[in-house]
Amino acid sequence: MAADRAGFVVIPAGDGWEPIEVGESATSVYRRGAVFAKCCDVAGVPALEGERDRVAWLAGTGLPGATVVDWLSSSEDGACLLTSAVPGVAGIDLPSWGWLGAMETLGRTLRELHSVPDCPFERPLESVVAAAEDVVRRGAVNPDFLTDEWRERTPESLLAQVVAESPYVASVAEPGVCHGDACLPNVFFDPLTLRVTGFIDVGRLGVADRYSDLALTTIQLYDVWSVDPTPFLTSYGLTDPDRRRLEFYRLLDPLTWG
Structure with a gap:
């Protein structure tokens, strides 16, 4: 080198x-x-x-x-x-005609990832919250990662909301092998069959609450593809998602980058 x-x-x-x-x-x-x-x-x-x-x-x-x-x-x-290199096309570059099929295969593949046994890596909630506390303390929160509503509040108040919700989230957590940054640029698809060809940028991979992945994927589908993520959740096997946990992880994640 x-x-x-x-x-x-x-x-x-x-x-x-x-x-x-x-x-x-x-x-x-x-x-x-x-x-x-x-x-x-x-x-x-x-x-x-x-x-x-x-x-x-x-x-x-x-x-x-x-x-x-x-x-x-x-x-x-x-x-x-x-x-x-992982073959195929990143989800963010997939044409709109393939979005429905891609959501269905992604739901199945993410469920398969979450079910893999004997993962030696962990990403406990307390460590992720601690990372968010460090980012907020250093004044390093990137406002571009926040929604318009969140930008109207201080990072400290957003963190306080996360801390207040943490006991509930921890009490209902469903551990699985999570990608840790399950966004569309990090998942690749075969552009013809729409099967998942692989995940990239797995530096945050580890056992965590499955909702930490589900929250990021669903909000990406809504924000980037402008689609209802229900087909993804249904394919995953989740017909009645815990909206409280989805919102918790959607807020926590942008506070951890900085």
Whole structure:
């Protein structure tokens, strides 16, 4: 791997790597053919190691997705995770004619993910709330992640609502292997069959309340595709969702990025 300034890996060694825009990630991402390279500085190594281990574990479950191709690390420059590309089209780029079928296959596949046994990774609610507390304390909440209604309130008041609701949510939690950021850019589909071809960006994967995934997916379907998410929930096997939990996780998630 190579770096153009001390302490930050910018690109793996070799020619032909093209930079990729990756939204909210704190890493630099490149692609060469069917391989992606995600690179970080020294401070980001523990998180990238965690993502590496999650990619490898998920690949061993039989669910479709990426595989670890290589891992490069340096005590001075940081690290670089190389993974295979997931075939297909990201959900955010899927044409409208496929949305209904995609919702149905996504519901079944997410339910399958949530049911995988013996996951070694955990993402307990108390740790996620603690992360939100840290983001709010640092004044790092991104207003672009909030609804118009939430932007009219202070981050502190939003966090207080989360903390007040946490005991109820914890008392009814249904643990499963959750993606942790189950948004449309992170799930890929075969553009013809509409089957799910894999999940990407699994750095937050771990055992958590299934509603933490369901909340993000349903609000994405509503906001991005402008569709009623009922077919997704029905395919998942949920005909009477807990609206209170959906709203809780929809509010909690944007407070954890920052």
